[in-house]
Amino acid sequence: MKNNVAIRIGVSSLCALLLYAPSHSGAATSPAKTAVQPVVQAPVQILNGAGVVRGGSAANYVTLLDVRRSQDVTKKIERIVVDWGDQALYPAANAGYYTIESKMKPPRVQINLAMALNNRFDVKSVLGKLSNGIWIKTARLEFDPISQSQNLLLELRKPVRLQVRALPGVVEGKTIDQHPARLVVDFVQ
Secondary structure (H helix, E strand, C coil), rough: CCCHHHHHHHHHHHHHHHHCCCCCCCCCCCCHHCCCCCCCCCEEEEECCEEEECCCCCCCCEEEEEEEEECCCCCCEEEEEEECCCCCEECCCCEEEEEEEECCCCEEEEEEEEEEECCCCHHHHEEEEEEECCEEHHHHHHHEEECEEEEEEEEECCCCCCCCCCCCEEECCCCCCCCCCEEEEEECC
């Protein structure tokens, strides 16, 4: 019995390590060559075709610490990860409120990040990294002052299935090197 518990804890730790490992090493890497890392167990919302998925918490204003993309050409999967922060740009423990809408004609996905007022990244460089993927053709990030949200608009090459997970953060105290809550969106054929 003790060995089974130790094995489960070891597997959980390994999954967490793979998810929360830095997204880059010291060398510059191209998004086309970045492998999609496995995600720890979290409830998955699947969007197959046109539709809407909602989740997260709308308790406070949030910031976007990072938005990045990875892909695996052999598995035909592309992943977008959004790192959430609090108002002071520290990692947040819970994902902010989001709405993801998929449309078929033309194929596109709109990710609405509610109450996200600030970014901790250069928008132009992030949008350059998000564009020209396996499934994502172009990307735009717009701020809506009326709803106080940021909208990430992704034009796709063709309709795909979406797998959405909101992962809690590992935050103790107010330090920048903690692991923030994340929104993970997989684009799968």
